[in-house]
Amino acid sequence: MAETKEKVIIFPFMAQGHIIPFLALALHIERQKGFNVIFLNTPLNIKKLRSSLPPDSTIRLLEIPFTSSDHGLPPNTENTDVLSYTNVFRLLHSSISLRPSVEKILKDLIRENPSRKPLCFIADIFFGWTAAVAKEMGIFHAFFSGCSGFGLACYYSLWLNLPHRKVDSDEFSLPDFEEASIFHVSQLPLNIFEADGNDPWSKFQLGNLLSWVDSNGVLFNTIGEFDQLGLLYFKRKLSKPVWPIGPVLLPSESRAKQNEFTSKLCRDWLNSKALNSVLFVSFGSMNTISASQMMQLAMALEKSGKDFIWVVRPPIGFDINSEFRAQEWLPKGFEERVSSRGLLVQTWAPQVEILSHKAVSVFLTHCGWNSVLEALSNGVPMLGWPMAAEQFFNAVLLEKEIGVCVEVARGKKCEVRCEDLAEKIELVMNLDSEKGNEMRRKSFEVKEMIENAMRNEINGLKGSSSQALDEFFSAAMAAKNSNA
Numbered sequence: 001m002a003e004t005k006e007k008v009i010i011f012p013f014m015a016q017g018h019i020i021p022f023l024a025l026a027l028h029i030e031r032q033k034g035f036n037v038i039f040l041n042t043p044l045n046i047k048k049l050r051s052s053l054p055p056d057s058t059i060r061l062l063e064i065p066f067t068s069s070d071h072g073l074p075p076n077t078e079n080t081d082v083l084s085y086t087n088v089f090r091l092l093h094s095s096i097s098l099r100p101s102v103e104k105i106l107k108d109l110i111r112e113n114p115s116r117k118p119l120c121f122i123a124d125i126f127f128g129w130t131a132a133v134a135k136e137m138g139i140f141h142a143f144f145s146g147c148s149g150f151g152l153a154c155y156y157s158l159w160l161n162l163p164h165r166k167v168d169s170d171e172f173s174l175p176d177f178e179e180a181s182i183f184h185v186s187q188l189p190l191n192i193f194e195a196d197g198n199d200p201w202s203k204f205q206l207g208n209l210l211s212w213v214d215s216n217g218v219l220f221n222t223i224g225e226f227d228q229l230g231l232l233y234f235k236r237k238l239s240k241p242v243w244p245i246g247p248v249l250l251p252s253e254s255r256a257k258q259n260e261f262t263s264k265l266c267r268d269w270l271n272s273k274a275l276n277s278v279l280f281v282s283f284g285s286m287n288t289i290s291a292s293q294m295m296q297l298a299m300a301l302e303k304s305g306k307d308f309i310w311v312v313r314p315p316i317g318f319d320i321n322s323e324f325r326a327q328e329w330l331p332k333g334f335e336e337r338v339s340s341r342g343l344l345v346q347t348w349a350p351q352v353e354i355l356s357h358k359a360v361s362v363f364l365t366h367c368g369w370n371s372v373l374e375a376l377s378n379g380v381p382m383l384g385w386p387m388a389a390e391q392f393f394n395a396v397l398l399e400k401e402i403g404v405c406v407e408v409a410r411g412k413k414c415e416v417r418c419e420d421l422a423e424k425i426e427l428v429m430n431l432d433s434e435k436g437n438e439m440r441r442k443s444f445e446v447k448e449m450i451e452n453a454m455r456n457e458i459n460g461l462k463g464s465s466s467q468a469l470d471e472f473f474s475a476a477m478a479a480k481n482s483n484a
Contacts, residue, residue: 005034006033006116006118006477007037007119008035008038008122009106009121010037010038011102011122013095013125013126013127014078014091016079016285017080017286019045019079021221021250022146023052024251025122026039027054027057028469030058030059032469037059037060038059038062038118040062040064041063042066043065045078046062046063062105064098068091070094071093071094071097073091089204093204095127099133102133106118110137117138117139117483119473119480120142121133123141124143125144131214134214135214138483140475141215141216142215142217142219143215143219144220144221145218146221146369147220147389148222148397149227149230149231150230151369152234153229153393154183156209157176158188159192159195159209160206162192162197165197170184187393187396189389189392213238215238217238217241217243217475218234219245220242220245221248222246222247223244223450224464225453226446226449243471243472244465244468245465245468246453247373249370249373249374266343266350267350267353271359274359275358275359276358276360276361277361278308278309278357278361279306279309280354281297282351283366284368287412289412290315291317293414294312294330295329295331296416298334299331299418300418303419304422304426306425307359309345310342310344311347312345314329360378363375363382364382364408364425366386366387367384367386368391377450379443381405382398382406383407384399386407386411388412395407402442402446403442408421408424409421451463
């Protein structure tokens with residue numbers, strides 16, 4: 001029997017920070033639209049994804065052949081989570097080699113049912129080449145950004161213009177995004193800071209970003225109510241529609257198999273704490289800080305007198321997944337002195353569960369957009385310590401535009417002092433602090449904005465993000481019908 005449901009193809013870059021929002025999007029489309037979703041990736045990532053799909057999901061996982069050792073990578077490495085900084089670029093560059101396999105998959109899908117061509121192809125922002133592939137086959141194409149509109153706009157503009165190279169100052173503006181802000185070189189990710197236009201990163205990104213012109217538009221995991229500046233940049237720059245459809249977050253049952261012992265430990269510990277009394281500290285799955293920064297942060301947490309959960313990983317220069325040596329990397333006697341009010345968790349913690357707990361007051365974060373959305377969806381204000389990619393610009397959006405964050409440090413090499421960190425923790429967490437109370441109020445307003453944006457139809461009205469998803473699929477359907 002011929003397939004009657006529309007097919008949607010999903011294709012993220014091989015990194016957890018990309019795969020997670022794409023999986024969330026795939027599940028969201030399946031549940032909201034009832035479409036058949038086809039999820040493409042390399043074999044090891046597909047194998048890992050199988051356990052994340054709910055038992056009732058019909059999402060089809062398709063493997064793209066890939067041998068990492070053919071690209072100068074260690075054997076059986078298909079995800080940035082297990083790679084050094086140098087090898088991350090090798091993996092990114094090697095992804096261009098996936099094009100013939102992707103073309104074959106698309107042709108096979110069309111041959112499966114020629115009268116029911118795939119409705120659309122949703123690809124990662126690092127896969128610019130997919131736009132031309134989809135265009136050649138007459139398939140509607142969109143990029144999906146797991147970043148904020150503002151963060152990605154700054155990142156996009158920086159790669160195209162390298163403005164810090166054209167001024168005799170540490171400060172600069174973006175020539176095609178001047179309304180954004182004045183930036184400082186300390187806010188640049190290392191690969192952009194070192195870029196000169198002829199280096200491998202520049203060449204890759206120029207080719208990648210300029211190829212976006214072949215796409216039909218961009219989906220963003222954000223909401224228009226607080227991210228208009230960045231969305232307007234892409235409308236102007238690409239002359240294409242943008243659809244803010246977020247926040248699309250992974251449901252709890254689809255998260256990677258969790259350590260139930262750690263989950264229970266965190267839950268029981270939080271249950272013993274007062275309302276709005278706990279600082280949660282986590283820098284995401286790929287980040288850590290230097291040994292000296294770690295020492296200063298530990299001293300700041302002790303000096304602050306606040307309750308805290310800290311997800312600890314070995315400092316820069318050590319295997320991030322190895323055992324954490326507290327005696328070596330934390331002040332002598334630190335664990336004993338803070339045992340009644342501090343919980344140190346190694347490697348992994350149930351972040352969504354922690355952020356949704358009423359005891360949590362503030363989140364000290366690297367400002368990765370997945371983590372930011374999880375905090376905002378629970379009304380939790382932030383202390384920002386951006387470290388890489390567009391995180392520096394997410395911090396600007398959160399602090400200057402939305403008012404729910406205070407930046408406490410910047411990057412993996414900056415000098416931090418425990419007194420400054422402790423002062424900012426106090427500023428935001430103290431219930432008598434005007435600044436802290438204002439941030440809590442704004443965070444609650446954003447939480448309500450998000451709930452309204454994601455609202456399905458009530459009395460004939462949909463939230464802005466639900467409506468944007470409808471508009472995207474209407475555009476895809478119109479394009480398909482016109483090509484029929």
